[in-house]
Amino acid sequence: SRPMPGRVGRSALRVQAVAEAERPTAAKASGFEEVVTTDITSKLKYLFGRNGDYTNADAYQGTAWSVREKLIDSFNKTHEHWKKEDPKFIYYLSAEFLMGRSLTNTVYNLGLEGEYGEALREMGYHMEKVADAERDAALGNGGLGRLAACFLDSMATLDLPGWGYGIRYKYGMFKQGLKDGYQVEMPDIWLTKGNPWEVKRDDVKFEVGFGGRVERKKVNGKEMSVWTPSEKVIAQGYDNPIPGYATPTTSNLRLWDAVPVHEFDLSAFNAGDYDRAMLERERAEGISAVLYPNDSTPEGKELRLKQQYFFVCASLQDVMSRFRAVHGANWEALPEKACFQLNDTHPTIAVAELMRLLVDVEGLEWDAAWTITTKCLNYTNHTVMPEALEKWPVKVMAKMLPRHMEIIEVINEGWTKWLGVHLKDLKSEERAKKIAAMSIIHANPWNADEMLVNMAYLAVVGSSAVNGVAAIHSNIVKDEILNDFYEIFPSKFQNKTNGVTPRRWLAWCNPELAHLITEALGTSEWINDTEKLAGLRAFATDPAFQAKWAAVKKTKKAKLAELIKKIHGDDVNQNAMFDIQIKRIHEYKRQYLNVLSIIWRYKQLKKMTPEERKAAVPRVCIIGGKAASAYDMAKRIIRLVTAVGDVINKDPETKDYLRLYFLPDYNVTLAETIIPAAELSQHISTAGTEASGTSNMKFQMNGCLIMGTWDGANIEIAEETGVENVFVFGVRAEEINQLRKDRKSFKTDPRWDELMKDIEGGMFGDKDYFKPLVDSVNNMKVGNDWFLLANDFAGYLAAQEEVDATYKDQSEWLRRSIMYTAGSGKFSSDRTIREYAEDIWHVKPARPSA
Numbered sequence: 147s148r149p150m151p152g153r154v155g156r157s158a159l160r161v162q163a164v165a166e167a168e169r170p171t172a173a174k175a176s177g178f179e180e181v182v183t184t185d186i187t188s189k190l191k192y193l194f195g196r197n198g199d200y201t202n203a204d205a206y207q208g209t210a211w212s213v214r215e216k217l218i219d220s221f222n223k224t225h226e227h228w229k230k231e232d233p234k235f236i237y238y239l240s241a242e243f244l245m246g247r248s249l250t251n252t253v254y255n256l257g258l259e260g261e262y263g264e265a266l267r268e269m270g271y272h273m274e275k276v277a278d279a280e281r282d283a284a285l286g287n288g289g290l291g292r293l294a295a296c297f298l299d300s301m302a303t304l305d306l307p308g309w310g311y312g313i314r315y316k317y318g319m320f321k322q323g324l325k326d327g328y329q330v331e332m333p334d335i336w337l338t339k340g341n342p343w344e345v346k347r348d349d350v351k352f353e354v355g356f357g358g359r360v361e362r363k364k365v366n367g368k369e370m371s372v373w374t375p376s377e378k379v380i381a382q383g384y385d386n387p388i389p390g391y392a393t394p395t396t397s398n399l400r401l402w403d404a405v406p407v408h409e410f411d412l413s414a415f416n417a418g419d420y421d422r423a424m425l426e427r428e429r430a431e432g433i434s435a436v437l438y439p440n441d442s443t444p445e446g447k448e449l450r451l452k453q454q455y456f457f458v459c460a461s462l463q464d465v466m467s468r469f470r471a472v473h474g475a476n477w478e479a480l481p482e483k484a485c486f487q488l489n490d491t492h493p494t495i496a497v498a499e500l501m502r503l504l505v506d507v508e509g510l511e512w513d514a515a516w517t518i519t520t521k522c523l524n525y526t527n528h529t530v531m532p533e534a535l536e537k538w539p540v541k542v543m544a545k546m547l548p549r550h551m552e553i554i555e556v557i558n559e560g561w562t563k564w565l566g567v568h569l570k571d572l573k574s575e576e577r578a579k580k581i582a583a584m585s586i587i588h589a590n591p592w593n594a595d596e597m598l599v600n601m602a603y604l605a606v607v608g609s610s611a612v613n614g615v616a617a618i619h620s621n622i623v624k625d626e627i628l629n630d631f632y633e634i635f636p637s638k639f640q641n642k643t644n645g646v647t648p649r650r651w652l653a654w655c656n657p658e659l660a661h662l663i664t665e666a667l668g669t670s671e672w673i674n675d676t677e678k679l680a681g682l683r684a685f686a687t688d689p690a691f692q693a694k695w696a697a698v699k700k701t702k703k704a705k706l707a708e709l710i711k712k713i714h715g716d717d718v719n720q721n722a723m724f725d726i727q728i729k730r731i732h733e734y735k736r737q738y739l740n741v742l743s744i745i746w747r748y749k750q751l752k753k754m755t756p757e758e759r760k761a762a763v764p765r766v767c768i769i770g771g772k773a774a775s776a777y778d779m780a781k782r783i784i785r786l787v788t789a790v791g792d793v794i795n796k797d798p799e800t801k802d803y804l805r806l807y808f809l810p811d812y813n814v815t816l817a818e819t820i821i822p823a824a825e826l827s828q829h830i831s832t833a834g835t836e837a838s839g840t841s842n843m844k845f846q847m848n849g850c851l852i853m854g855t856w857d858g859a860n861i862e863i864a865e866e867t868g869v870e871n872v873f874v875f876g877v878r879a880e881e882i883n884q885l886r887k888d889r890k891s892f893k894t895d896p897r898w899d900e901l902m903k904d905i906e907g908g909m910f911g912d913k914d915y916f917k918p919l920v921d922s923v924n925n926m927k928v929g930n931d932w933f934l935l936a937n938d939f940a941g942y943l944a945a946q947e948e949v950d951a952t953y954k955d956q957s958e959w960l961r962r963s964i965m966y967t968a969g970s971g972k973f974s975s976d977r978t979i980r981e982y983a984e985d986i987w988h989v990k991p992a993r994p995s996a
């Protein structure tokens with residue numbers, strides 16, 4: 147049972163309690179921290195087999211195993227309630243969940259920070275240092291994976307019956323290091339010390355098959371397709387309880403681990419064939435071994451499809467077996483009890499798998515099964531990048547999932563036939579063209595001999611709702627990427643602008659600011675009702691409030707400065723503007739453009755006299771992010787950042803005015819330190835390329851000004867914050883197609899040409915290595931500079947000047963900063979999830995009693 151009565155009722159106190167220094171001594175008198183101290187001490191004693199001498203890392207383990215029990219109490223209560231109520235569930239199917247650390251989040255979400263903070267202090271530890279021993283659960287690449295994690299937090303906070311389903315990768319996102327300024331990749335070995343945040347379910351296991359053959363057979367007098375896989379593995383379930391905030395609800399993320407059907411081939415072993423004895427285990431474990439294996443080889447491709455089918459198959463069987471336990475074989479009612487959100491195309495094989503389970507296993511008629519399937523599934527698109535819109539070669543699919551390939555063929559037959567009727571008014575030639583363009587199975591445009599399964603098309607045809615992740619992106623989905631489908635099913639298409647959890651991304655990562663906000667608003671209710679942040683507008687020009695606001699930023703900048711010192715050994719000027727760009731390295735995100743503007747700034751500073759320099763706004767620029775291991779150009783961009791930093795940071799004339807650091811191994815935890823410290827952040831993708839962005843929302847919440855293009859959620863952020871408060875530059879999405887076609891209208895700029903010569907000339911060394919970067923943006927060659935850096939360069943520099951001028955007027959800067967936080971109410975993932983629940987899932991809250 148819960149150690150504190152009614153964590154819901156304590157929510158108003160929570161934020162005050164967060165600020166360590168200001169913790170009321172009343173908590174001490176409560177006696178609960180004594181119980182906690184005893185509990186942690188006992189955990190430590192039996193975990194480590196000694197009395198005392200525990201490191202911070204040990205203390206983390208002891209604390210985590212203690213908190214876990216409170217979490218599981220809450221989990222059990224919630225699930226007993228849900229079992230009794232039998233509400234409709236939403237299942238979020240995602241190949242990625244980028245959870246980050248759990249200890250602090252769990253303690254704070256459960257409202258236990260007073261007891262645990264105090265108990266640890268009494269034992270001679272500090273919560274922050276103890277929490278620092280936890281490894282990130284990095285089971286995701288970037289935006290899409292982190293969004294899934296924020297969604298789970300919001301679903302639990304809103305009491306929505308819902309689970310996440312994914313893969314328990316043994317190795318998550320690689321660890322990034324730098325060697326001589328180049329990216330190096332190391333495996334993320336995150337499970338070696340055990341994982342206190344999961345519960346292995348020995349009773350939750352499903353068989354998943356691959357390969358083999360399909361036969362038509364009479365089964366109980368009925369003609370059926372019978373699939374006999376050539377390979378089988380077991381999906382073993384692990385539950386990861388997800389605590390809501392200010393509610394007794396704790397929901398679940400169920401992750402699947404792949405294990406062999408047979409533990410070990412003893413006869414092979416006895417016969418001396420050691421390799422064969424281990425083969426099955428190795429093959430099975432390979433499936434859940436690594437997040438996103440490199441798919442540039444055919445073998446890698448196959449493994450990826452295997453992962454996708456593996457977790458989808460296990461998840462659907464799991465949901466169906468729970469349904470059957472209550473409702474028997476009444477499958478027509480399945481859509482009233484379960485719906486699935488496909489997080490991008492990765493789980494799209496669910497369309498074929500649900501059909502297979504209903505038709506082949508449950509014996510339903512095809513049409514009845516199709517009605518159920520399309521009612522249960524919904525699809526979210528997260529990117530316009532063509533390389534991420536998955537298409538599987540028919541050959542690969544037919545070999546690995548022969549029955550699914552057949553099912554997809556039948557779906558496509560029905561679909562194209564239906565299209566023929568629907569488009570009967572078109573001229574036959576036009577109609578044929580349209581049908582070919584919309585066929586789920588089509589030829590590879592680069593290789594006419596290869597047929598492909600288009601997973602996005604399969605998802606659209608097999609779903610009730612399709613959505614993009616920001617207003618502009620949803621329009622691009624409708625008007626370009628899936629326009630043919632939109633014209634046929636306009637009502638299927640929706641927008642659901644992304645959001646982020648204000649718990650992790652404001653209240654818990656920036657307790658100082660949270661405290662100030664609560665003090666100003668007189669309530670901490672903004673933590674789950676972010677619209678209340680609008681109340682801060684009244685303080686935007688209040689000098690006393692501005693001073694407090696600035697003091698918080700200063701504290702957070704000092705922390706980041708400490709981290710820079712630890713990583714790079716340098717002291718940075720803490721009065722400089724902290725200017726930040728953190729995200730995956732990609733040409734479309736244009737970190738390169740940022741570097742070019744930093745070089746330009748450096749050159750201007752060099753030209754100034756020492757007196758003139760004193761009037762310049764000093765900046766500490768930070769860039770962080772990982773490059774995909776096979777993405778050569780992105781790796782060159784990282785090297786350019788480090789090379790430019792090496793020159794700038796050592797230059798005695800300018801180093802007080804400008805620094806550039808690459809922070810390696812950007813991850814959720816690093817973001818929690820960087821974002822609260824940021825004053826300016828860069829969201830400068832080519833218009834129309836960034837589906838939404840979510841770090842922009844985190845920066846906004848923390849009062850960081852935005853330099854951005856008219857792209858993704860930047861647009862909606864500007865609308866909420868006041869366009870005049872945002873630094874906007876660059877071409878608009880509508881102009882881009884024309885610009886790309888008509889090379890002559892490209893803007894060029896002598897400053898740009900100068901910088902290209904500098905890099906080519908070896909100003910930052912490594913000129914051969916940087917040559918491809920220079921060539922890639924040489925817009926005089928057709929097809930180059932696809933992301934229009936040259937074109938947007940002058941506008942970017944002008945916007946940077948505007949930034950400097952604004953920063954010189956600190957009270958104006960602070961006014962804007964406060965207006966950003968005040969305008970961030972819309973970007974809570976609570977709002978996003980409420981919209982999904984109402985418009986797509988039709989799932990209602992079901993809160994257990996406290």
Ligand code: 8GP
Nearest residue numbers: 289290528529534615837838839840
């Ligand atoms: C990202 C988008 O790039 C980003 O704009 C958006 O905010 C985020 O999804 C959440 O919606 N997309 C991905 O991370 C993505 O497409 N990843 C898949 C290719 C693996």
